[in-house]
Amino acid sequence: MLRQWTWLPPIGVKPADSVPTSSNKRVGSRPLVAEALGMSEGAVSQWMNKAREGGKEALKRSSRPGRPPKLSEKKRTEELPSLLEEGPEHFGFRGDVWTRKRVREVIKEEFGVEYDVSQVGRILDQIGWSRQKPDHRSDRRDEQAIENWKEEEWPRIKKSRDRGPGFDVCR
Structure with missing residues (x-):
């Protein structure tokens, strides 16, 4: 029965009884184990309870809870x-x-x-397919006509806007 976490140092490191810890943490204690694993003390506590009740088998990953998938x-x-x-x-x-x-x-x-x-x-x-946003440009788009419009029509429209009365409000 698993009652206390034990920690063994790597080879070449001082034995566990000489490893300095904060005053309220014993080597192998839940807070120290949680800190070492980057987990919460609650998670470590749950693992210890599972191990006590069902041994190593209880710690193995179980199926996720929730609704089964609609597609097999x-x-x-x-x-x-x-x-x-x-x-x-x-x-x-x-x-x-x-x-x-x-x-x-x-x-x-x-x-x-x-x-x-x-x-x-x-x-x-x-399934490994990336989501991509489609390009909403027509296959029949005439790039040359667009360029001509930008070079000839747009400057004409812009000039008439600059001269017209009341347009200064829109700027």
Whole structure:
């Protein structure tokens, strides 16, 4: 039965009984162990209670509490990535960009499961896909026409604004 934490110094360090500690901390005490591990005394206390009640087996990581995932591990880590590899256009979307909303629709259609877009972002993180903001520029955008407008039209508009009455209020 585990009653007191014991600490052994590394090789070449003074034995535990000669290690200086603060006056209210014994070597192996909860406060000292908590300080050494960077944890709270409460956490150390809980671990000690678990060890007392169930031994080393009780200290092993247990499953997380909470609702089980809507998608199975296989669907999330194997099937979903292979579907996404087919590309958005395969599923009827315009453009070659996956958004969280689009992925959400694919999950709903293919697996019959609904998620909030924020959860879809977490799922994409889990499967190694980075979230990216799509560039909202048209494929039919005419860069030369835009440059001409900036060089010719904008200065003309700016000049007329400077001369017109009442525009000084807007500055």
